[in-house]
Amino acid sequence: MRWRTTLRASFDLEWRALVRGKALWASLAAVAFVHWLAPGLVRGDGTDAGVREMGIRLAAGGSFAVALLVTLAAGCGLFAREREMNRLGLTLVRPAHAFGVVTGRWLALSLFAGILLAFSGGLLLCRDAWSSTPCRHHFAPRLPSPMSVAMLQYDRYVADPNTLDVIRKAPKSAVLQHLAMKENERYEVARPGETLMWDFGTFPKNAVGVPVVAIRFAASYDMRLDVRGTFNFRTFGGDVSNKTQSVLEFPLASVATNAGERLSFVNRSPQNVMVRPRRDVELLLPADSFALNDLRAGVEMLSIAMFLAAFGMFLSSCLSKPVSLFTSLSLVAVALMAPGVVEQYPDTFDANFIDKTGLVMSRFVASLTDGLSNASPVANLSQDRCVEWSVALRALATNGLLLSAFLLAAAAALIRRKPR
Amino acid sequence: MILGLLTPSAGSVKLFGLSPRAKAARAKLGYLPELSHLHPFLTAEETVLYYAGLSGMSRAAARKRTSELLAQVKLSAAAKRPVGGFSKGMARRVAIASALVAEPELLVLDEPTSGLDPIGTREVKELITDLASRGMTVLITSHQLFDMQDLCNRVAILSNGKIVGGGAVKDIVEKSADKRHALEDYFAGVV
Numbered sequence: 001m002r003w004r005t006t007l008r009a010s011f012d013l014e015w016r017a018l019v020r021g022k023a024l025w026a027s028l029a030a031v032a033f034v035h036w037l038a039p040g041l042v043r044g045d046g047t048d049a050g051v052r053e054m055g056i057r058l059a060a061g062g063s064f065a066v067a068l069l070v071t072l073a074a075g076c077g078l079f080a081r082e083r084e085m086n087r088l089g090l091t092l093v094r095p096a097h098a099f100g101v102v103t104g105r106w107l108a109l110s111l112f113a114g115i116l117l118a119f120s121g122g123l124l125l126c127r128d129a130w131s132s133t134p135c136r137h138h139f140a141p142r143l144p145s146p147m148s149v150a151m152l153q154y155d156r157y158v159a160d161p162n163t164l165d166v167i168r169k170a171p172k173s174a175v176l177q178h179l180a181m182k183e184n185e186r187y188e189v190a191r192p193g194e195t196l197m198w199d200f201g202t203f204p205k206n207a208v209g210v211p212v213v214a215i216r217f218a219a220s221y222d223m224r225l226d227v228r229g230t231f232n233f234r235t236f237g238g239d240v241s242n243k244t245q246s247v248l249e250f251p252l253a254s255v256a257t258n259a260g261e262r263l264s265f266v267n268r269s270p271q272n273v274m275v276r277p278r279r280d281v282e283l284l285l286p287a288d289s290f291a292l293n294d295l296r297a298g299v300e301m302l303s304i305a306m307f308l309a310a311f312g313m314f315l316s317s318c319l320s321k322p323v324s325l326f327t328s329l330s331l332v333a334v335a336l337m338a339p340g341v342v343e344q345y346p347d348t349f350d351a352n353f354i355d356k357t358g359l360v361m362s363r364f365v366a367s368l369t370d371g372l373s374n375a376s377p378v379a380n381l382s383q384d385r386c387v388e389w390s391v392a393l394r395a396l397a398t399n400g401l402l403l404s405a406f407l408l409a410a411a412a413a414l415i416r417r418k419p420r
Numbered sequence: 421m422i423l424g425l426l427t428p429s430a431g432s433v434k435l436f437g438l439s440p441r442a443k444a445a446r447a448k449l450g451y452l453p454e455l456s457h458l459h460p461f462l463t464a465e466e467t468v469l470y471y472a473g474l475s476g477m478s479r480a481a482a483r484k485r486t487s488e489l490l491a492q493v494k495l496s497a498a499a500k501r502p503v504g505g506f507s508k509g510m511a512r513r514v515a516i517a518s519a520l521v522a523e524p525e526l527l528v529l530d531e532p533t534s535g536l537d538p539i540g541t542r543e544v545k546e547l548i549t550d551l552a553s554r555g556m557t558v559l560i561t562s563h564q565l566f567d568m569q570d571l572c573n574r575v576a577i578l579s580n581g582k583i584v585g586g587g588a589v590k591d592i593v594e595k596s597a598d599k600r601h602a603l604e605d606y607f608a609g610v611v
Binding site for chain 2: 002005006008009010012013016017020021085086087089090091092093094095096101416
């Protein structure tokens with residue numbers, strides 16, 4: 001009972017601060033401004049679809065950034081300001097649960113972020129040109145994980161006389177990382193007349209609608225060449241022609257034969273074509289409306305905002321506002337950059353000490369913040385990729401609730417230790 | 421340390437026989453800090469209700485108690501106004517009402533008359549006298565010895581973290597040549 005009254009009192013306090021302190025209204029105005037500005041800033045690829053994708057990305061992404069920044073800043077200032085104004089002691093001498101105090105205020109910040117994101121999502125729906133396209137499920141080929149492939153290749157790779165000495169002498173973990181990265185980028189080559197096959201056993205058996213193949217062929221030296229060939233998957237198939245380097249979306253048609261669970265491509269071009277199975281080939285299936293995808297993407301965005309609010313509050317429980325804000329923004333920037341750094345600089349073999357240290361740190365941060373930095377609700381929304389309910393709800397459960405609860409518990413313990 | 425906000429480097433503090441950090445002890449404690457920066461966007465009523473919530477009071481009980489307290493500190497007319505627009509004396513009275521909301525047995529006041537004008541000082545002093553007359557224990561830390569002579573039954577003089585003197589105010593006044601400045605003279609004598 002006391003826990004609930006503490007929670008409610010703290011929630012009311014923070015909510016009034018956000019509403020009466022004008023933060024809510026100013027942030028809503030900023031979101032509306034971003035949505036108004038976004039279409040004017042779009043420099044698309046000349047196609048309506050490109051303009052739409054960029055428009056959604058700018059409007060939803062900009063609003064998401066506003067929501068994250070304001071929520072993070074509010075979280076970072078929360079207890080720091082209370083301590084500075086000598087109010088924290090006044091709270092802690094009450095028989096209140098510190099966790100209830102912290103959680104009540106975090107819930108208000110989460111509601112605040114939720115309102116901003118809902119407002120942004122609503123504005124997206126107001127544009128018919130943006131919201132009329134339904135989203136699609138995306139299925140990738142079923143492949144072993146890159147690391148398991150790397151482990152199978154390790155002994156042979158190290159024993160190979162062509163492998164560089166610097167790699168052979170490197171620690172096993174670094175070599176495995178290197179091989180996993182290579183596996184991620186591995187091309188499969190189809191010579192003229194040859195067939196490439198990928199296992200799509202994950203594609204629903206009783207799927208409603210026609211599967212669409214999304215594929216990007218490549219050729220050596222990034223040349224743009226003509227590609228011709230035939231796709232087959234279960235009882236669907238079709239002949240295609242396209243240019244290499246372009247993404248092809250090809251709806252399959254019903255055919256008489258059953259090709260099984262593997263999507264096959266027979267190369268009927270006069271030259272070799274290449275495909276990265278982990279990056280360049282997918283099967284698409286119609287999912288549901290843009291509005292529902294908007295809702296699911298919003299849930300995923302909210303989970304990140306909830307986590308950042310908790311993170312800001314955790315920092316502000318022991319640091320001043322400027323230090324909390326600087327620390328959290330730096331960590332967020334590192335977390336956002338880390339996957340890119342890891343991908344662009346896959347190995348540490350030739351790097352000097354400073355580069356090596358930077359890479360090790362980036363990998364460490366990337367592994368810690370994997371769930372957050374790999375979440376791409378805005379990109380998925382703009383590309384009509386279905387944000388699956390399972391993904392959105394898992395993000396809410398882990399980032400929004402579990403990790404946040406851990407940070408809030410730590411913050412509750414810390415404010416007791418440093419009330420002044 | 422009495423409030424449980426600081427940990428003693430040596431020794432221990434007991435409040436109602438309990439650690440000052442025990443919830444049962446804190447439930448019987450009211451506290452007014454020297455600088456009571458209240459949340460400026462809350463009204464006087466909401467401020468007191470907030471602290472009532474933190475003390476675990478139900479909403480109905482908190483509303484009733486808030487209304488009584490605001491009447492007691494003579495702020496009923498300003499109950500719906502944001503405290504950001506209050507004078508220092510009014511804000512002090514809101515802070516006192518907040519400290520009293522859970523009907524504490526021990527009220528700790530840190531410099532309760534600091535920075536107040538003469539009328540504000542008199543109002544706060546009257547309030548403290550009234551509370552003490554109702555049986556509440558009031559512990560005041562202050563440098564305003566003139567005010568303390570009016571308010572307190574017993575004093576302890578702290579210097580460099582140690583009690584260097586103290587006793588019943590009545591005795592100190594009796595022994596002093598200048599009755600009006602008895603506590604100030606006593607303080608100057610022991611420090």
